[in-house]
Amino acid sequence: MADGTHTTFCRICEALCGLRVTVEDNRVVEVHPDHEHVATRGFSCPKGLKQARLYDSPDRVRYPMKRLGQKWLRVSWDQALEEIGARVKQLRATRGPDSLAMYVGTAAGFGVLHPVFAQGFMTGIGTKSMYASATQDCSNKFAVARELYGHPFTQPFPDLEHLECLIIVGANPVISKWSFLQVPNPGRTLQELRERGAKVIVVDPRRTETAKLADQHVFIRPNTDPFFFLSFLHELEAQGGVDRARAQAVASGVDELLALAREWPAERTAEVTQVAAPVLKQLVHAYRTAKGAALYSSTGVNMGSNGSLGFWLQEAINALSGNLDRRGGTLVGRGVIDFPAFGKKNGVLVRDDRSRIGNLPSVNDAFPGGVLADEILTPGDKQVRALFVTGGNPLITMANAGRLKKAFGELELLVTLDLFRNETGSLAHYVLPATSPLERPDLPFIFPLMLGLQKEPYLQATRALIEPDGEQRDEATIYLQLCKASGVNLFGSAFAQKLLEGLLWLNSRLFRKGRQPALPQEALLSFLLRITGQGSFDALLEHPHGRLRERHVPHDFVGQRLLTDSKKVRLDSPILLEQAKKLGADFERERQAQQRLKLITKRAVQTHNSWTHNHEDFVHDKTNHLYMHPGDAARAGLSDGALADVSTDTGTVRVPVKLLSDLMPGTVALPHGWGHQHATGLSVASKTRGVNVNLLAADGPDRIERVSGMAHLTGFDVDVKPAAGPQDPTSWSGLPPA
Numbered sequence: 001m002a003d004g005t006h007t008t009f010c011r012i013c014e015a016l017c018g019l020r021v022t023v024e025d026n027r028v029v030e031v032h033p034d035h036e037h038v039a040t041r042g043f044s045c046p047k048g049l050k051q052a053r054l055y056d057s058p059d060r061v062r063y064p065m066k067r068l069g070q071k072w073l074r075v076s077w078d079q080a081l082e083e084i085g086a087r088v089k090q091l092r093a094t095r096g097p098d099s100l101a102m103y104v105g106t107a108a109g110f111g112v113l114h115p116v117f118a119q120g121f122m123t124g125i126g127t128k129s130m131y132a133s134a135t136q137d138c139s140n141k142f143a144v145a146r147e148l149y150g151h152p153f154t155q156p157f158p159d160l161e162h163l164e165c166l167i168i169v170g171a172n173p174v175i176s177k178w179s180f181l182q183v184p185n186p187g188r189t190l191q192e193l194r195e196r197g198a199k200v201i202v203v204d205p206r207r208t209e210t211a212k213l214a215d216q217h218v219f220i221r222p223n224t225d226p227f228f229f230l231s232f233l234h235e236l237e238a239q240g241g242v243d244r245a246r247a248q249a250v251a252s253g254v255d256e257l258l259a260l261a262r263e264w265p266a267e268r269t270a271e272v273t274q275v276a277a278p279v280l281k282q283l284v285h286a287y288r289t290a291k292g293a294a295l296y297s298s299t300g301v302n303m304g305s306n307g308s309l310g311f312w313l314q315e316a317i318n319a320l321s322g323n324l325d326r327r328g329g330t331l332v333g334r335g336v337i338d339f340p341a342f343g344k345k346n347g348v349l350v351r352d353d354r355s356r357i358g359n360l361p362s363v364n365d366a367f368p369g370g371v372l373a374d375e376i377l378t379p380g381d382k383q384v385r386a387l388f389v390t391g392g393n394p395l396i397t398m399a400n401a402g403r404l405k406k407a408f409g410e411l412e413l414l415v416t417l418d419l420f421r422n423e424t425g426s427l428a429h430y431v432l433p434a435t436s437p438l439e440r441p442d443l444p445f446i447f448p449l450m451l452g453l454q455k456e457p458y459l460q461a462t463r464a465l466i467e468p469d470g471e472q473r474d475e476a477t478i479y480l481q482l483c484k485a486s487g488v489n490l491f492g493s494a495f496a497q498k499l500l501e502g503l504l505w506l507n508s509r510l511f512r513k514g515r516q517p518a519l520p521q522e523a524l525l526s527f528l529l530r531i532t533g534q535g536s537f538d539a540l541l542e543h544p545h546g547r548l549r550e551r552h553v554p555h556d557f558v559g560q561r562l563l564t565d566s567k568k569v570r571l572d573s574p575i576l577l578e579q580a581k582k583l584g585a586d587f588e589r590e591r592q593a594q595q596r597l598k599l600i601t602k603r604a605v606q607t608h609n610s611w612t613h614n615h616e617d618f619v620h621d622k623t624n625h626l627y628m629h630p631g632d633a634a635r636a637g638l639s640d641g642a643l644a645d646v647s648t649d650t651g652t653v654r655v656p657v658k659l660l661s662d663l664m665p666g667t668v669a670l671p672h673g674w675g676h677q678h679a680t681g682l683s684v685a686s687k688t689r690g691v692n693v694n695l696l697a698a699d700g701p702d703r704i705e706r707v708s709g710m711a712h713l714t715g716f717d718v719d720v721k722p723a724a725g726p727q728d729p730t731s732w733s734g735l736p737p738a
């Protein structure tokens with residue numbers, strides 16, 4: 001793009017902050033927040049403002065790379081595509097299509113064309129072996145939404161502009177920037193909410209940054225959320241907060257759920273949640289007496305051992321209290337199309353596949369990441385022999401990363417599409433260089449675009465601001481070319497394949513002489529906008545700070561867009577009721593484990609999962625820390641700065657302790673995304689000493705949640721002891737299992 005300052009938006013997290021980016025000589029020289037943006041209004045964070053420096057790194061993968069033993073060779077695109085395609089053809093013919101798998105990471109979700117073309121390639125191959133990062137942090141929401149509302153992408157969200165009471169459980173939006181809802185400036189939003197008289201309550205095992213802005217913070221013992229929600233529902237009914245006739249008009253299974261909740265009075269669950277009964281009753285009173293109220297939860301609930309039950313109960317409370325689809329309660333957004341209705345009608349993201357290992361359900365047409373190692377290591381029909389990793393780094397982000405690494409070493413073909421040769425890429429046979437967000441045109445990703453999961457709905461378009469400085473290609477183009485090289489058609493459609501190949505040829509010949517071939521991405525995005533009645537891409541560009549859409553309205557979902565057979569919220573989902581039968585045993589287990597320390601995650605504003613650690617500005621401390629309450633540290637014989645060994649039956653990591661009195665006693669916190677010492681292509685991150693918390697988390701079919709397939713990644717029991725034995729000064733990760 002020409003030199004000058006251009007508007008765009010950040011595509012690192014769900015906040016999608018509007019940015020002003022100054023370009024000189026095809027280089028980004030400055031990034032500032034866009035104060036005129038219609039929704040984000042000048043909000044941003046250090047990650048977004050420094051992203052160009054991250055992408056500019058000398059470590060950036062700029063050419064296709066092939067690994068020969070420990071050596072990396074630069075190869076041409078033709079060679080890489082031809083060799084990968086030949087291997088795909090051979091595996092498809094000899095081991096069957098399902099032997100070829102794909103892992104779709106979070107970064108893929110922040111573009112519009114990337115996930116569509118990645119899926120198109122796998123559909124073309126004819127494989128169902130899809131895996132996604134959602135099984136680490138949010139598949140429970142999709143699995144439960146499908147049961148309750150008929151499609152996984154129906155996701156009610158709090159009506160932040162009108163509610164009078166917001167109870168946030170296991171979420172820290174001030175740092176994470178909210179999730180399943182675009183709220184550009186969560187801190188200010190919460191302050192505004194309080195200024196107009198609404199009450200904000202945070203229930204969390206840590207006095208988080210969000211809790212510090214709230215009216216009230218209540219500690220809860222990690223991984224006990226379902227018991228909290230059950231008692232909440234019990235008490236809601238006891239206080240007269242459930243109008244059964246009204247509830248039965250909206251939902252099926254009202255009586256079953258209320259009967260279940262009656263078994264869990266606050267006095268009973270307090271023993272494990274450590275939320276005193278009077279406190280819980282007071283929270284219910286605040287929720288019940290507000291004119292509009294919402295319960296909202298995120299990863300603290302999602303990633304527990306019962307994330308699906310937790311979310312089910314939360315949604316049930318919002319529905320049974322009359323807050324679903326109500327002004328000031330929870331609303332269901334509208335995207336540019338009714339995507340859930342489209343998906344239900346056309347079978348998109350609602351397949352009923354079961355995993356080969358563990359017979360677990362797919363969610364959003366993807367299998368649980370927690371069985372991927374088993375799927376690779378277990379011989380037999382459909383054994384995974386090849387893996388494409390697109391926009392993700394499973395060797396840092398998935399449970400039992402140590403075992404997964406061994407499994408990846410067994411693959412006949414591992415290909416990553418990424419900006420960097422990260423831990424996963426370091427084991428790959430080929431690393432294909434992808435464009436950064438600043439190098440591609442885009443629209444807001446699928447949540448805002450297709451679901452309207454935005455506090456203030458709007459649309460925005462951005463051009464690519466710079467050209468890649470090497471041979472990077474956008475993922476849509478790469479997957480189209482991989483289809484051709486593999487002898488398959490995108491989405492199995494010869495027409496689509498030929499048409500897109502023709503567009504690629506034309507665009508590359510006419511408009512991209514001397515540059516890397518690329519699909520006309522703006523034209524494809526424009527097509528998407530036009531068929532959804534949103535005008536053209538160019539027309540949207542005329543609104544450089546975004547174009548507002550119609551605001552969300554209540555009474556727009558129940559009776560109109562609910563997709564269950566009964567047209568009611570299906571609270572009596574058989575799979576959830578079945579899962580609820582294990583709550584008694586889980587309660588007993590929690591009772592027995594009262595003295596154990598529980599480990600939770602903790603997010604920092606500088607980092608986003610495992611992405612940003614390859615820049616000095618984001619890793620000042622050069623390590624993560626095990627945060628401990630001073631009392632717990634003293635009991636364990638540890639002090640600030642001391643090295644601790646943290647163990648589970650899966651692994652042990654060694655990490656320095658930092659005292660934090662904001663933690664609930666009995667809880668320790670270890671930020672995720674660290675442990676890059678094995679990455680051969682991350683020169684900054686690999687010199688940090690942090691540890692990968694996921695070396696501690698268990699995988700395998702018996703250790704993951706049966707409804708959503710999620711691994712248990714937060715709120716699990718750990719042993720913490722002073723570090724024993726020789727202490728390696730360069731790295732404190734990777735100790736053998738205890």
Ligand code: SF4
Nearest residue numbers: 010013016017045048
């Ligand atoms: S909060 Fe930060 S990372 Fe997220 S979109 Fe905004 S600038 Fe980007």
